[in-house]
């Protein structure tokens with residue numbers, strides 16, 4: 088039976104080896120899927136495609152082994168790994184997706200997003216997002232040495248740990264009107280996104296909105312085939 092998988096918000100980090108092990112197992116188990124989409128925040132931080140950390144090497148290896156036998160892998164940037172680029176995608180045999188992207192999923196047009204752009208109520212965050220998405224700002228950042236970028240990332244991580252911004256209750260939820268507007272704009276009745284760490288199916292007037300979950304003590308995935316859509320989780324041993 089052919090099927091497609093969606094995951095997001097793994098927040099891969101060398102400090103959380105259980106999540107890396109869970110990803111390795113997940114990729115192993117699903118080698119025969121049609122495609123795997125990872126909708127952002129794959130990494131807790133990404134310094135750029137020249138990132139030479141042990142974590143980058145480890146994940147490069149995992150993804151490369153997954154795509155080697157022809158399984159399609161699509162990667163979207165999140166707010167954590169906004170510097171993820173096509174060089175990395177190419178290196179691991181994946182394709183980098185723009186946010187937003189519409190795909191044809193077994194005959195149903197489906198809108199894919201990381202989800203942060205839907206949280207329009209968080210104006211501070213949207214100001215940061217606008218800056219982080221600016222190609223000139225990104226180029227300036229990428230022109231810095233890896234060591235400088237590492238220092239910036241460490242600083243941002245400290246700030247984010249203090250504010251606890253990896254926890255669902257501290258991430259603002261999506262703005263319902265923005266969801267409706269984007270689904271209308273792209274003329275779809277299905278939207279899949281992550282970011283908010285509030286895994287759930289929402290049936291609204293505009294269609295179905297699937298929210299993926301983050302990976303920590305549990306891993307979450309959405310499995311879709313021609314006949315059914317199923318959001319499920321599995322336990323991750325720490």
Ligand code: MN
Nearest residue numbers: 128165166282
């Ligand atoms: Mn996010």
